[in-house]
Amino acid sequence: MTAEARKLLKELAAEGVSPWWAASQGEQPSVLDAVSCGFRGIRMPVGVPDGAVRAVCDLLRARGGFVAVAAAAFDGLSDPAAWLAAARVLCSGVDRPNLLVGVPANRAGIDAVTGCLAEGIGIESTVVVSVRQYRAVLDAQRAGLERARARGVDLRALGVATSCDLGVLDAEVNARLDRLPDGVASGLRDTAGLATARLLYRTRELALACEPWQSLREAGARPPMLLWSQTRPEQVRSLVSWNTAHVLTVETVEAAARGAGLEGDTLMGRHEQSTRALRLLAERDVDVEVIGEELLRARFG
Template identity: 40%
Template sequence: MSDPLAALSARGVSIWLDDLSRERLVSGSLADLVADKHVVGVTTNPTIFAKAITAGDAYNPQLHDLSVRGVEAEEALRALTTFDVRAACDVLRPVHDATNGVDGRVSIEVDPRLAHDPEATIAEARALWWLVDRPNLFIKIPAVRQGLPAIAACLAEGISINVTLIFSLSRYDAVIDAFLDGMERARQAGHDLSSLGSVASFFVSRLDAEVDARLDKIGTAEAAELRGRAALANARLAYQHYEQVFSSRRWEALRDAGARPQRPLWASTSTKDPASPDTRYVVGLVTAGVVNTMPEATLRAVGDHGQVPTDSVRGHYAEEQQVLNRLQALGIDYDDVVQKLEDEGVAAFEASWDRLREQLSATLRAQPAGQHRS
């Protein structure tokens, strides 16, 4: 195909945008990407919102109204972000309807400071589900060990979930088990399983960044030869796990009750190494039934010069397991790497949330009480 994004979509990869802002909504940029660039979903996170809300003046009218009402920063933050996500859900609603609920989804993350508190996570997920009030919403819950019960509990209540910050294969297995548990409980509670959705967001490029830094310290020829191979190996093996579980009798019982599989979602797909091709984590992870969420720069790079294969995941499992085995033999501790990345991921989102809350608090205090809304 002359259009690489169309080819990617034709291969069964759902293209989602990893970005959202009020400016993107007001300008029609998101609608244009849906119409012209095969975008069928949107993901957000605290860092994305921190960047959006502190840039430009698109949020000023709503900030003024919140200030006049005496709203505190915590509530203001929820008002601003849920407004954007609700509007994005409306932009994507035709896609949601056309795909019978498979795509057209928009994700919003629970307060990352609650990641290790399952009860608080469930309460926050309920609140966000109610505030946005759109059927094509995903609530994002980090895949930390303590968050697994919250994932199952929310699905059991009929809340669609995007499980985020997955780095390890063992944690991915636990996430799938939480999904199956939640869907089984939802079935018992009488929920319509066909309307419930879930994706498992497997982070990609950050693994190469961490592993490659450790390989560079080793400094041998074999270490150099393994640079840039860990992330694709890890993700491809995750898909092997997906294939195994979603052909099991346990899954088939849910499928027969109307459930859809929890699709793997490739996240963190922009390249961190300037020497690496900017389409690496898109064209290297092409297979049917997955999502790839990309920042706009990566999306446009794929559209401009992406070479999209028929399938770049299946058929590589033995080879990729050997990559992980060789890394372990060189002294790269897989468990240490993935735990470090999980801890850093949660901490980074917490820091973005805290900075934004502090900035919002200062902005709300600085709003002139008698200023007219522009």
Template identity: 45%
Template sequence: MFEDSGGTAGLVSVPVPGRRAGRGTALVAAARAVHESVGRRNAVVRLPASPAGIRALADLLAEGIGVHAALVFSGGRCAEVLDAYVAGMERALAAGRPLGAAPLVVSFPVGRFDREVEARLDALGVPAGAEVRGAAGLAVARRMYRVREERLSGDWWRVLRANGALQPRLLWGPGAEGGVGALVGWNTALALSVETLEAAALAPALTGDTLLNADAEAACALRALERLGVSAPEVAAVLEAAELHRLRHGRPVRRGSVPAASPGSGSSSGPAAEQP
């Protein structure tokens, strides 16, 4: 699958030890060690997208090592990851390395974000049937999708693409509302539990891309939450801090899930990610 797809499918995500999550130099060294020990072209090293992780990400991509940027909780952090990807690809190009050898996957645990927001709405006494319920994670995912479109619209990206750079892949965990069908887009994937995958197979047929040109609706949903006192950037910061603490104390990022393809992804499109 990996060879037939030109390196865009069949990727396997291998985590760097969580105790290195906040240490820049040590994180790069640990990621190199993981990459060398696995020794497979379809392996990407999984790093938390903390500030230290993003700095390490650019260094690793410049060396030709593919990266899975995990625990991305906001459009702003996604933009930082994509900027680091372009910077790493620029350095790889200058060094004469093949750009297609270093893919990037960016994952957002939509359901984890939804649960945090829903708990805050419960505390505020927002009725269960309110329109804002179950909308937060999907809104952030739509914003990330738009951020990627913006970052890959420039002339310099076209130069990198012409020299073999792969389009960064976005990887979701399904959220509270809309399920699998609400998170379909080009060069994206879903990390699903077996139970969720089986339920999706019994649901109505998918209707195609549901992420493209949905940024305005996402912005409205996030503003509605803000008016109620729920700040998406604050939620993102709280979740990132909690997840980094969890990693540093030896708890795993994910428990079993399987990748499901979206349009443009081939028969499979990315490594498993954080459990939603």
């Protein structure tokens, strides 16, 4: 990895953004190289042997980092009990506190979140693309942490994260804009992902200010993380704020490092302009909430 890319990872961390490596089977660099370059978390592909995941967890644990692995292939399970059972198997096999078990943010996966957290299993809810969907995820995360507290689980050891596939959302919105008459979509391309990210951030901050989450925080619960995934290189500098993370490939980091520098916090206090941006899309029959639901059905049925 180039010096410029390493510098970018360090700058992100200084802004409260945890750089995660989106690892794939057999990809270079090695995990050790990735960590030494500045990645603070790693998302590993499903099916990696438990021993390999355990070793990565040990490597990152001293640095306060997490390792996320899907409990199963996301098209393989269809009910909460199955996801909970798969999460138990993975958690038991790896047996490390900084493991985040990935479950999809469809209805079955969201319902499984509460049971997982209640049993002390760290969770990454994945494939979030709308505010409505994220509210349901946050409710499940809160309920799970409350049940965990009642059962005497050490909340300080539980990682809670939600990953948002902004690249998928932008691609679908852009495709629909491209089908509109000439000129109608002017200036609206590539606006949905950033606007949604800012509203998701606002949703989380409002939730954390409420009594239930404050009570959980006082009991030691970590604030839930927001992870941005499948982003384009130019989006990296526009998605910066506290307790967030970028899940990045090496290629994306290198490309982002060749662009402009970071611009400070880009998410806090931007909800009003983001609401307007999504309203402009909806006025052209490109409703991001509806698209989010359609993407979920297409992915999980």
